[in-house]
């Protein structure tokens with residue numbers, strides 16, 4: 001596959017883009033955006049839509065797995081699109097909901113078996129060489145969500161899926177009254193060694209009294225959303241845990257990514273433990289159903305562009321930015337979900353907000369004529 005792709009690239013573009021990293025070429029080569037979007041539409045047209053029964057009949061079910069209907073809209077039909085594999089170690093299937101466009105792993109992992117994925121060795125993955133990169137990315141993320149994470153004094157923050165506490169460490173340095181939860185017990189132990197004021201807990205938020213009490217000004221979900229098998233339950237809980245004026249900040253792989261359109265099953269967002277893949281088209285449905293008032297997005301151009309360490313010349317950097325913005329196609333999605341109107345007023349002034357509650361529908365107009373029910 002890769003060599004055929006290389007050959008085609010060479011035929012079309014010569015050697016001009018050879019020094020541009022693969023993850024950026026799709027965004028900067030002229031005409032590529034149009035080609036990839038056409039390729040995506042073609043993929044959707046030629047992939048059959050099956051009933052859940054037809055789909056189940058032909059797909060093996062692993063011991064810790066279950067078949068799902070669309071979590072966001074309830075649609076049972078399945079459009080099989082991808083079969084990501086990890087070097088022979090794992091393999092799963094990704095379908096698209098033909099009604100709302102949601103991409104999800106099906107069969108999915110049964111929630112009660114989720115711990116199996118994180119039981120051992122996961123904390124090693126979260127620290128070590130990975131840690132420095134990760135903390136650098138957190139700094140870029142905090143900057144992108146500015147001013148929400150700038151000053152923490154007197155504000156409560158919950159990092160859901162806090163891993164080894166790398167972000168909590170930054171949050172406590174900025175003065176937040178911070179805590180976190182994670183499924184991996186070794187990660188939580190490491191986090192508590194690292195932290196001075198903030199605390200990490202193992203298990204579910206409702207089992208930890210200081211978290212269950214709620215009143216959070218910020219909840220963060222860094223590379224966690226794609227791992228949640230029951231997002232409706234989790235988001236209902238997040239909404240309840242937020243204080244008035246609170247925001248939920250999300251960083252996840254972007255199902256609108258131009259790289260997904262280009263690489264299909266080999267897309268970097270299809271990692272071993274990812275279960276569901278959101279975009280700005282499907283996330284609002286989840287947020288609306290769980291009581292959030294609005295959502296806004298901060299485009300993601302990739303770490304090297306944002307950190308200023310890219311070697312791309314200015315003209316290509318500009319082209320990359322334009323492609324990301326025009327296609328909503330950065331490889332990561334950064335979203336902020338507002339608990340209520342107060343949160344939108346406080347934090348949403350520079351953003352294009354997608355309002356999720358229609359006031360005229362949620363509050364029926366007073367009927368002054370006395371003819372109600374006739």
Ligand SMILES: [Zn+2]
Nearest residue numbers: 070073097100
């Ligand atoms: Zn759906």
